[in-house]
Amino acid sequence: MATAELNGGAITDFASFHAACKAALGFPDTYSNTMDAWVDCLSYLRDDDSMSKFRLKPNEVLEIVIKDGAAMQAAVPDILEEVTYCVAGLNERYEDYGEKPALKLTLR
Numbered sequence: 001m002a003t004a005e006l007n008g009g010a011i012t013d014f015a016s017f018h019a020a021c022k023a024a025l026g027f028p029d030t031y032s033n034t035m036d037a038w039v040d041c042l043s044y045l046r047d048d049d050s051m052s053k054f055r056l057k058p059n060e061v062l063e064i065v066i067k068d069g070a071a072m073q074a075a076v077p078d079i080l081e082e083v084t085y086c087v088a089g090l091n092e093r094y095e096d097y098g099e100k101p102a103l104k105l106t107l108r
Contacts (some may be wrong), residue, residue: 001104002054005065008072008107017079025064026053039086043093045102059100069107 004024011017018033027041041051091101
């Protein structure tokens with residue numbers, strides 16, 4: 001399992017969330033700091049599209065670990081809710097294409 005870690009205590013708004021994701025997930029310089037772009041970058045983790053630094057094997061999962069998730073939940077519950085929703089939607093998309101889910105969200 002591949003792992004990317006975000007510091008939930010440092011995420012205070014969407015700008016800090018996207019900056020943390022760009023660094024941890026290796027999004028390209030063209031990343032536009034929107035949730036649509038976040039979904040796009042994580043939609044092809046098993047393809048060679050260079051939208052993140054991760055390239056998963058057919059059954060591999062990328063675990064996105066949010067350290068100090070309680071702080072993020074307290075400070076920006078709307079962002080955490082959106083991320084949770086997007087991870088579920090992305091996994092459904094992978095399943096629609098006959099693949100195993102590719103993402104796991106873990107709060108620590």
